[in-house]
Amino acid sequence: MTDHTSSLEYKHMQFRPLHQDLALKKISTSLSLCGLLVLAACGGGGGGSSSTTPTTPTTPVIPPVTSLTITGVAATSAPLVAANIKVVDAKGAAVSLVDANGGSIPYGTTNTADGSYRLNLSSSGITMPLLIQAAGRDVTGNSVILYSMLQATTSPTIANITPLSTAVVAEILGANPRSVFNNAASNASSIALLSNATMLAAASTHIKTIVAANLTDAKITNTKTLDFFQDATFVTNKTLLDVALEGLTVRIAKDSNGNDQLQISNKFAIPGLPDVTVDLATAKTELAKTTGTTLANAVKSTAKTTVVTSPLATASTMDNLTIALNKAIAQGSAASAFSGYIATAAMPAPGSSGTGTYTYNGRSAAALTAKLAGYAANNYQLSKLQIMGCADTPSTPLKACVYFQVGATVSDNSGKTVDLFYDTVTYNKTSTSWTFSGNGRNTSTEVYPLAYASYGMDGSLTSGSTNPSVGVEIAIVGESPPGTKSMDGAIVQLLSGYSVPFAYCGGTYLCASSSPSVPASATGELKDFLLQQPALGWIGSKDGQAGAKYVISTTAANASATQNLSVYLPASVPSDYVTSQFPALDGVSASNPVVPAALIAGTNLNWANWAAANPDSHVFMLRFIISSDGAAPIVSDFSVPNDLSTTTTLAATTIPDGYVPSSYQLLIGAQDNLGRRFFTTYKSAP
Incomplete structure (x- = not known):
């Protein structure tokens, strides 16, 4: 990195895109009609007189399923690239997957370009429905964990995975899908509810009602036919449902009593404050009613719908900026070639009016063009821009938001993420194009x-x-x-x-x-x-x-x-934490302690077990501190893997002659998908 433009840009180079196209492989499984037809009684159906003599229903013979492939798109708004996708069935059993060569794999991976995925299920005893989890990182480096479902093996076997599919699944489960997925076997009865078409329709309608203004702004004219799960036309192009997602923040957090709450808010309002809060346990209770279902009873906030997201009316052309930049980068352009992508009417400094000189967290226009020229020299490419909110947060009134915070991943020609790029963009009505305006701030x-x-x-x-x-x-x-x-x-x-x-x-x-x-x-x-x-x-x-x-x-x-x-503050100070949320090295115990001498010499650190138990969090910081009573401390920061890897090798630390250590500390920092940070310190005297 040639400059430092924000704390996020400096600290969150955490994941590397991995493309794994899972090819179709034939499998066999037997499913009863009850598992496929949710609303009809098995063997029953048809009209007739009440005097008709009952007959014993005959179980139809269903031919074995010869193949089952699930496809879809995982997206927060921008594609969720290199995300790990796992599946459990209605019995809470993990569903096995196979790769293109027929080998068993623990998870599938989303495409690095558009977030699409293809899963080939290899288990022969699958019980529908399926609960699907996608865990990865967004362009800010934050952990993202989303959920979807598939009710039956009948076509189309599509399961798009987005924040809104997660919201619907959460209402049906009546809890955070993550806790259900992590303890799938003991939550099998809840997972089985995903096959209830009536509950699915009611929950989907409720979520559509909450985000109705956003869907209208996205020019979705018929919300009744809008399918959060099986829409084969869904793509991440900042139109229709995708642009609605660009303006929304959907998350699940606990209230002060420890109850799971679905929180939906507008991305351009004050961060951390939801417009609508839904108590998930109440939602499940209402959905389970055979009559008189009133999901409004589960809404615990004053607001009933989110505020509009009309600033996104021109967002569909924002990807043209990325396309133009990538073309210039591919041509190996010099810094001067990128100056035309900087707004002549830049965002003014905070407290100023009119327009200002380009500055983004202290980065000058020359530094920006030099950065982009550096990408060109290395043949890097930018992902689609993800809108992160208004640069002047919050936007009041909302329609006044004309400067948008955006982010993108930067990848080399092997698909490895090498940088995270951030800036602010604005739309020029005259040229009908987007340019970088900066945010006018002198630092992050x-x-x-x-x-x-x-x-x-x-x-x-x-x-x-x-x-x-x-x-x-x-x-x-x-x-x-x-x-x-x-x-x-x-x-x-x-x-x-x-x-x-x-x-x-x-x-x-x-x-x-x-x-x-x-x-x-x-x-x-x-x-x-x-x-x-x-x-x-x-x-x-x-x-x-x-x-x-x-x-x-x-x-x-x-x-x-x-x-x-x-x-x-993006979330409340943690009050419901458990010790398992604090990052931990594998295998540390009384018989296998962290050894200061090994840290000094350089050693391998592994936190795979913690990462597996906390898919909604990621390690972003590793620091080794050697303190002395008579001298300044020796502080060594080590890079954390850019991808979802859970291991790194520390470089050796040099201790000057005469330096007398008084204590050693290994500091590990992790951040969850709510923006909360958890730090662990391993500390010892010499």
Whole structure:
């Protein structure tokens, strides 16, 4: 990377697209008519007089299924590339899959270009319906986990996997599909409900009602025929259903009582605050009623429908920007060739009016064209742009949103993701084209809810009344590009009224300090950027709630330019966490502890078991800290795999002559699909 444009761009190069086209392989299975015809009684049917003598129904002979292939598209709005797809059946049994050569594989993989997939099911004893899970990463590097279903083996065997298919499945299951999928055998009765066509129709209609304004804005004229699951025409081209998805955020979180809630909100409003909240247990109860089903009883929010997403009216042409860039990149163009893709009317700096000079989180126009020229020199390509929200969040009124935050993955010619690209785009009505406008900000600022746990090198939880504990991470980029100081300091103002100073501390991010003008001393530990009790600036109850607004006044190192930047907490500070959510290395125990000498020399780290148990989370940070009582700490950050790999090899750490270590720490950071972060520290004295 030639420059540093945002904390996301710097920290979340986490996944590599893998294309695996699963070819059709014939299989055999026997399914009873009851498994195929949900609404009809087996053997029954037809009219007639009540005096007709009952006859014993004859079970029809169903020829064995000679093949079963499932196809579809997995998408959040942009394609969900390189996602792992797994399947369980109505008995809660994992369904085996085979690859093009007939070999058994644990999961299928979505296409790196458009999110399409093809699964060949090899099990002979499959019981319909099927619950399907797709787990991957979006363009921000965040974990994404989506669900779909297939009721029967009758054509079409299509199962599109999107946030809206996930919402329908969640209402039928009455719980977070992830918990059902992870414990499929014990939830078989719930999975079997997916075959109930009446429940499917009612849940689909309810979700369509909630997002009715979005569907109208997407120019879907007949929502009755809209099929979230088996629409063979669904593609990720920012039209119809796909553009509706571009404007929506759909997630599942627990309320204060631990109940699973479906939350649907508009992507252009305040992050973390849902427009509509549905209690999933209540939804399942209503769907199970034979008469008087009232899904409105499950809606726990004041709003009944989401706000409109009319700013997306011209989104269908946004992919033309990617096409033009990729063409120029493929031609090996120089930096000057990319200047025409930068808006002449750039987004103004926060607090300013009119138009401004292009700046994106401190990145200049020259740095942007140099970055794109670097892609051209290496023959890289950009994925389709994913809309992440309004650059000036929130947009008030919504129709005023004219600058859109976007992201894309950058891949080499082997399909490996080598970078994540972020910027802001705007639509030019005169030229009917999209260009990069920047966001006018002098640096990147992010806030994250977090929980952290401290362990000994043997994996035992360190004793203490506040372990694990929670807080809020403040991530203010202080260097751009890395190694070059770009910010002097910042003041973070909380809703509770506290103001907390941050200052440059010689690293990528600013550190909490006694004064923004006094250089801080970085320790490498969480306390550098963590707001928590009883530290200065303790977050109050409102400060830790989803949607909490943080106003960050930043002072740039060049000309001391100051900006007031508003950022919002994407989710509430974790209160329902369990120890299994904290990232953990495989096999750490009293008999197999983490060995500091091995970390110093360079060793292999593996967290596959944790990753398998937490498909909605990913490791984004690995840091080794060596502290000394008489000297500054030695802090070594190690790269995390760009793909879904769960292992990495640490490089050796050099300890200067005369340096006397007093403790060793291995810090591991993970982030879930709600934007919450979980940190684990393995710590020991020498």
